[in-house]
Amino acid sequence: MQDEFELVTTLRKELEDANKQYYVLDQPRITDAEYDAFMRELLDLEAKHPNWVTPDSPTQRVGGEVAKEYTKVRHLEPLLSLDNAFAPGDLQEFDRRVRKVAPTVEYVVELKIDGLTVALTYEDGLIMRGATRGDGEVGEDITVNVKTMGSIPLRLDKTVPKLSVRGEGYMPKASFARLNQEREEEGQPTFANPRNAAAGSLRQLNSKITAERKLDYFAYQVLSAKELGLHNQTEVLTYLHRQGFVVNPEYKVFSDIEEVITYCEEMASERHRFPYDIDGLVIKVNEFDLQQELGFTAKSPRWAISYKFPAEQVETVIEDIVIRVGRTGVLTPTAVLKAVSVAGSTVSRATLHNLDNIREKDIRIGDHVLLHKAGDVIPEVIRVIPEKRMGEERLFEMPDLCPECQSPVTQDEGEVAYRCHSITCPARQREGIIHFVSRDAMAIDGLGPAVVQQLLDAGLIKDAADLYSLNFDDLTPVDRMGKKSAENLLKAIEDSKERGLAPLIFALGIRNTGAKSGKTLAQAFGSMDKLLSATVEELQEIPDVGPTMAESLVQFFALESTEQFLTKLREAGVNMTAGTSIKPQIFAGKSIVVTGSLERWERRQIEDLIEGYGGKAASSVSKKTAFVVAGEKAGSKLLKAQGLGVLVITEEEFEQLINEPL
Template sequence: MSAPGGLRDRDVDALSAEEAAAELAALADEIAGHDRAYYQDDAPAIADADYDRLRRRNEAIEARFPQLVRADSPSRRIGAPPAGGFAKVVHSRPMLSLNNGFTDADLAEFVAGVRRYLKELADDPSRPLAIMGEPKIDGLAVALRYEDGRFVVGATRGDGIEGEDITANLRTVRDVPDRIDDTLSVIEVRGEVYMTRADFESLNERQRDAGAKVFANPRNAAAGSLRQLDPMVTASRPLRFFAYAWGEISTPLADTHHGALDRLTRLGFAVNPIARLCGSVEEMVAFYHELAAQRSELPYDIDGCVFKVDRLDWQERLGAVSRAPRWAIAQKFAAERAETRLSAIRIQVGRTGTVTPVAELEPVTVGGVVVSRATLHNEDEIARKDVRVGDTVIVQRAGDVIPQIIGIVAARRGDDSEPYRFPEHCPECGSLAVREPGEVARRCSGGLICPAQAVERLIHFVSRGAYDIEGFGDRHVAAFYRDGLVRSPADIFRLHRRVAEIRDREGWGERSAANLLAAIEQRRRVPLDRFIYALGIRQVGEATARLLARTYQSYDGWREAMIAAADPAGEAYAELTAIDQIGPAVAADLIAFFREPHNLEALDALTEEVTVEDYVMPAARASSLSGKTVVFTGVLSTMTRSEAKAQAEALGAKVAGSVSAKTDYLIAGADAGSKAAKARALGVRTLSEAEFRDLIAG
């Protein structure tokens, strides 16, 4: 990609229009090539400074010949390609996570819960409930989509909703068949990519010999290998795959989970042979302990076992609570522990002012990862465990991820040790850190004057669920705040007027500045729910923001309503607290936010710069129940109350507790009492259990 000779160095003022046009064409081509190398291949072909020079040359010529600016000019191109280099894939059905259990009692509770939920089991304790137990492989969950027998897309789990497209890499995994011999038009097979311990050892040996980085554990090695941008590298890594679940599917695989696994085996997938059907809690406990004992002899790492209700129709009825199915549990092995010295306690200030103590630890390896910090949660937690600076503490990684301090080694405490005194002032702004009665957290009362809170609020504003400005991470936000470039959300959208200041910053250049500004431009329009969430109002997270957006539809409508709600006797307040999930406490925080003049100013400044899109209802599955309010009463015979409620909600109904004029249907089981009478009085339509079942089936 060399420059057309001679032209490149000529003074811009000396160029003829023809020469300028030719050079602009060449520059567009060349810069696009470098962008490709940089973003898609992750292998920049030239130095940043040289790249910047090309872009500046392009701009200089365009400035002199504005009529020659090309449609494909680099100066016009906005929007950076996906950061890591992988495209995103939306899972056809969400990839759920699992609830965890640790003790035998947790297993018993899981089984009891399933029995309570399924009416026929609740009624008949002697009725068998088959549960499938399988080892929980310590690897990476992926989804493989096959269409007409051909492997078409493979993705990581990601956040469960959206993952990364790693199809090319997955094709190199030997246990992932390229074709399956079956009539299924669509099947998405889910399972775990892992590496055996032996393969991991020899890979590390090779890496060491090659002077490349060695991996901490097989899991990390598998993860690192799958995230390679070059599939050839992945191909050289000894990855394996076990299938254990499925997503979208055109025809059911079987009636039971174990039947489905057999079917997957026949389709050509590797299915873990160590699986067992258990008929009682005792058998489950036995299986779990056998696996634990066998653990070190298995060729691969496992971190527990997974138990699943075997009957698929029951699985479906059990459904999921938030992000975990009710029909499965991950029974984890006890986490590895380590001892280390607590060298200091650092106090952090959160976006809402919460001051959180964090333990600084002498680095120690726990479960293959070096840990140097752990949260101490709050004042009470420190007191309860009597943690002191200088203590030897026991650390484990909760769920094998977040380090936590289990306790102290009392015997190793020095005589001069003193109980920890929790600071009563914000370490950042010096304001009093107050603890409301009944609350555990201490909060910095500095509010708007506390710089730590301001930075955290900005970090929240640009974070993923909020404005989601790519390439504007915590460090940059803090630095921009410190240097006065960004003090409020509105400032972010005024940054384009300060390109020069950004470009000249340490570590920044033409390209990074342009990328940031492009990422910001992309977010000049956001939907109302994201906007509300981004403001960081206390107790208003993603779910509550969506609720508010759905209720008030437009930014202006919401703003007006929140100001009007300040009158607790008024209609606006009643409307706000009538929203399901919004009570007096959440309402109070919303009102307080809008009562603060500074917040209103900041809001107005921000909406000068950005457009807030009205909330658009997601297309709900059309059903006779969508948008209806239903009430249950009496005892249902074929399902439990919670199951019926979940089903109704899945079809878009709102389930209320008592009958009112707003109720559309009362579903009456046996022995219906006062609610049925009230429904008759109000003329609310009453459905029998059978009628309700027809409704949900149709």
């Protein structure tokens, strides 16, 4: 019993240390596989000894608690909104007002994350409450959902009697794009932008859903900061970081408003480089004594202002609306646009999601429209410009037959989506293969959509299982497939056989079953054979598997086509068990950058190797970079590494490292 209790304590420390290394220090120390193994072991022990569960246990981040309703909570201090500045003149006027009180002033400029304010309360070092902003005076208690966010500490690094923290909850662009893709494939309404997605996710009644959506948090304010010996905003940010919070590192300090304006203009042009959405910057007087002297208006502080970026909207023309058939059979209308540059790239297509969206916005073929990128990621038609209509615009109608296979198209009751239900539809097969080889599934590098289409057109494959029958002579005639690329692709296909059960379940593209569900099912059943024989009732006994997913699984595995597909995979030697091998963590805690043209690996393959051996595959070089792997034609990253004195190695030297562990 004592040994188990000590193990629980050790596991909790390992997991919380791993969270801090990942979220706060940006230096992952253990792999995802190791983290999951530790978490499973801790969950098992806490299930065995429920009286050992504590509020700050890492298991409390997993989610699964269902709230009946959200209770109202009154904030200790009102969460006030900021006045907005839209031009340099607005900032200069703000500066003039401040300098009437203090001729000398220092400003802190922070990125304005496009999310939602979340107020946190800690007592004796433990998190007690998380609340939404609400109307500024009263918010909603969302503590169960806040605890699922890995970037929010459950226990402070240094205990204080009471601490009230404010910050921004947000959804990273990658999470937003993945969530919308999953929802579109399932025929569900998509979110308009990351902010809406984050808000909807934080107010879920089921915290498991919040946990799956991978939200993050930047802390930026401490109430009663002076009582903690903090005298300005920069000291607050440093204090928050030391307490285990994630603080946005992009803040700057200026003493001249013209420098502030220059920085704002720079960030307006660089806003798309961040992995999260920003819609401006916040300018604050640094010193708290001066903030107090400047005071407040009825609704806003006089010592801070928000500089809002101009909205990036461009005008273009919808030249046509075409249909894309996804792997689940959903027909998605897509606008073919007159090519236009927006948010740093040229856009010629934009999804219109579904017929309801087209009707609601009254979109017609030939319309002039305003376009932007939702979350700086997804091209979206905002609205039509009706005054530019010439009378030749055409209404769009969903087809009665699938444009790919001519099978009937139907709309299921209660869904906005129209579907092709033919499992032999070539579009469904193509999209299914693209999904099968994707990174979270079988991770076969070198098999992009264009190559998949060429293999299908040449009759070399009919489904994803046929990939395992390809040989060198099959691949070399493929357009732009050189000898080295063919060898790399065949190696990637061979390597994918050992991915294991969890990625394989996800790769099958079963409706209502995502990557996380694949891990849950693999842990519960251990082999494909056991999963195949599970009933709806047995499946629902598994945590996080509801009736909808259970029905989808049983129906999918009952199909003759599924049986044939799995038989081909077995004959090819694809591993269908949950066993995985753990690589030695020779790169633990190390940040490694790959640059230049590689000969031995595709870029994603070598980055997966780095992460598999415990390292972090970073995108930029800094003093903290352990080493750089440089291929041919390495450019600015190589020069920066040489300038900083960072070790640079070749692919051959990297291979020696992983074959001869340090």
